[in-house]
Amino acid sequence: MRIKKAVITAAGEKQRLLPLQTLIDRDGEEKSVLGILIEQALLANIEEVCVVVWPGDEARCAQAVARHLGHVRFVPQPRALGYGDAVYCAREFVGGEPFLHLVGDHLWTSGAEASCARGLVDLAAAENCAISAVQVTRENLLPRYGAVGGRRIPGRQGLYRIDTVVEKPTPTEAEQRLTTPGLRAGYYLCFFGMHVFTPALMELLEGQLAAAPDARVSLSPALAELARREQYLAFEQQWRRYDIGARYGLLNAQLALALDGRDRAEVLAQLVELLAARETGEAGGGPR
Numbered sequence: 001m002r003i004k005k006a007v008i009t010a011a012g013e014k015q016r017l018l019p020l021q022t023l024i025d026r027d028g029e030e031k032s033v034l035g036i037l038i039e040q041a042l043l044a045n046i047e048e049v050c051v052v053v054w055p056g057d058e059a060r061c062a063q064a065v066a067r068h069l070g071h072v073r074f075v076p077q078p079r080a081l082g083y084g085d086a087v088y089c090a091r092e093f094v095g096g097e098p099f100l101h102l103v104g105d106h107l108w109t110s111g112a113e114a115s116c117a118r119g120l121v122d123l124a125a126a127e128n129c130a131i132s133a134v135q136v137t138r139e140n141l142l143p144r145y146g147a148v149g150g151r152r153i154p155g156r157q158g159l160y161r162i163d164t165v166v167e168k169p170t171p172t173e174a175e176q177r178l179t180t181p182g183l184r185a186g187y188y189l190c191f192f193g194m195h196v197f198t199p200a201l202m203e204l205l206e207g208q209l210a211a212a213p214d215a216r217v218s219l220s221p222a223l224a225e226l227a228r229r230e231q232y233l234a235f236e237q238q239w240r241r242y243d244i245g246a247r248y249g250l251l252n253a254q255l256a257l258a259l260d261g262r263d264r265a266e267v268l269a270q271l272v273e274l275l276a277a278r279e280t281g282e283a284g285g286g287p288r
Contacts, residue, residue, distance in 0.1 A: 001098055001124065001125050001128045001129075001198075002098075002125060003044075003045075003046065003097075003098050003099065003100055003121050003124060003125060003196055004045075004046060004047045004048065004097065005046065005047070005048050005049070005050070005093065005094060005095075005097055005098075005099040005100070006041040006044075006046045006048070006049045006050070006099060006100040006101070006102065006117075007049075007050045007051075007052065007087060007090040007093070007094065007099050007100070007101045007102075008034070008037055008038070008041070008049060008050070008051045008052070008101075008102045008103075008104050009052045009083065009086045009087060009101075009102075009103055009104055010034065010051055010052060010053055010054075010057075010061070010104030010105075011052045011053050011054045011057075011076070011077040011080075011086050011089075012054075012083075012086070012104075012105070013054065013080060014245070015104065015105040015245055016053070016054040016057060018033060018104065018105045018244050018245050018250075019032065019033045019034035019037065019061070019064070019104040019105065020032055020033070020034065020060060020061065020064050021033050021244065021250055023036065023107075023250070023253065023254050023257060024254065024257065024258065025039075025257055025261070026109075026257050026258070026260050026261025026262065027261060027262060028261065028262060028263055032064035032065060033104075033107060033244060033253075034051065034061060034064050034065050034104065035064060035065045035067070035068065036107060036257075037102050037104065037107070038051075038065055038068045038071070038072060039068070040102070040108070040115045040116070040117045040118075041100060041102065041117055042068070042071060043114075043115045043117065043118055044100060044115060044117040044118040044120075044121040044122075045118070045121065046071075046100055046117075046121070047071065048071060048072075048073065048093070049068075049071055049072045049073070050072075050073050050074075050075055050090045050093040050094075051072060051073070051074050051075070051104070052075050052076075052077050052086045052087070052089045052090055053074050053075070053076055053077070054076070054077065055076040055077070055078060056076075057074075057076075058074040058076065061074055062074065073093060075089050075090055075093060076089070077089045081209075081214075081215070081216050081217055082216035082217045082218055083217070083218060083219045084205050084208060084217030084218050084219040084221075084222055085205075085209065085216070085217040087101065087201070087202075087205065087219060088202060088205040088206065088209065088217070091202045091205075091206070094199065094202060096199045096202075097199060098124070098130075098196060098197065098198050098199065099196070099197055100117060100120070100121055100194075100195070100196050101194070101195045101196070101197055102117065102193065102194055103193040103194075105243060105244055105245045106193040106194075106241055106242060106243055106244065107241075107242045107244060107253045107256070107257070108192070108193075108194065108239055108240065108241050108242070109239065109240045109242075109256050109257065109260040110237075110239050110260075111238070111239075111240075111260060116133065116194060116237070116239045117194060119237065119239075120133050120194055120195075120196055120235060121196060123235055124196035127231075127233060129198065129230065129231040129232065129233060130195070130196060130197050130198045130200075130201070130226060130230070130231075130232045130233070131195070131196050131232070131233040131234070131235055132148070132162070132191055132192070132194070132195040132196075132223075132232075132233075132234050132235070133191075133192035133193075133194040133195065133234075133235050133236075133237065133239070134148060134160075134189040134190060134191060134192055134234040134235065134236050135189070135190055135192050135236065135239075135241065136183060136187050136188070136189060136190075136236060137187065137188055137189070137190040138186060138187060139171040139174060139175075139186045139187070139188065140171075141190070142168065142169050142170070142171060142174055142188065142190070143168050143170075144168070144190075144243075145168065145190035145191050146165060146166065146167045146168065146190065146191045146219070146220045146223075147165075147166055147168075147169055147174060147178050147188045147189060147190045147191070148160075148162045148163075148164065148165050148166075148178065148180075148189050148190075148191070148227075148234050149162070149163055149164040149166075149177055149178035149179060149180055149188075149189070150162040150163050150164070150180055150189070150234055151163065151180070151181060152180075152181065152182050153233075158235060158236040158237055159233060159234070159235055159236075160180065160189065160233065160234040160235075160236070161231065161232075161233060161234075162223075162227045162232045162233065162234050163227060164177055164178060164224060164227070165220050165221075165223040165224040165227060166178060166220060166224075167218050167219075167220035167221075169188075171186075174188050189234055189236065192239070192241050193241060193243075197226075198226075198230065200226060200229060200230060201222060201223070201226055204222040204225050204226060204229075205217065205219075205222050208221065208222060240256060242256055255267075
């Protein structure tokens, strides 16, 4: 399976401006969040990227990623019908091929030269199936994420066969439906915001929309059905995700990029200096 296309969703009413925020990337260059995401996809040998946007945001998004316009297409989500509908808006772009999917309000670091997206794409190609990156997450954080239940694949580090998918489960629901052998009690596999999907997902989303044309469409029910229909894997890695829409999320993402990049030593020195100055100020009673 060769993955040549990527879909980035950036159309949520509360998230639509987050991908336009500017950060200093790990290479020391000023870039938009959307530009960083597109570069991560291109580093994974993706050839074309579709960005699903709020209607009317095409021009400002194009300006934010001007250097990559030859690889990018913008598609509006005409009606705010949810995450699943946003993904489905890229159906013509996908055209019956497997695709990488990234959410537009997250950034990731791998701690290595290869991007997280490259690792996931390579694994999906090798396994010839859909695969989602996941992270072991405490039960008090379950209201933020979709979660999966499954079984470890013998002899494969961090690889699970998904049996169940639930959107933002309660701890009780997770305990009943999402317990995964090998994880500590109270911990579950939650989505990482990065996936490789087969064309079957678009067929399942089409069925949901046909059944309830004006209802909001969640992605999780389609993924639960995908797991019943074909092999669908979860991949746990020690990568880090940063939700830039969370409180201090943009600050945390910036620090992570800086500490993962070429200026790590300089940034660490500045942080130590800042903390030392703060401690000195507090010990001396602060400014007078």
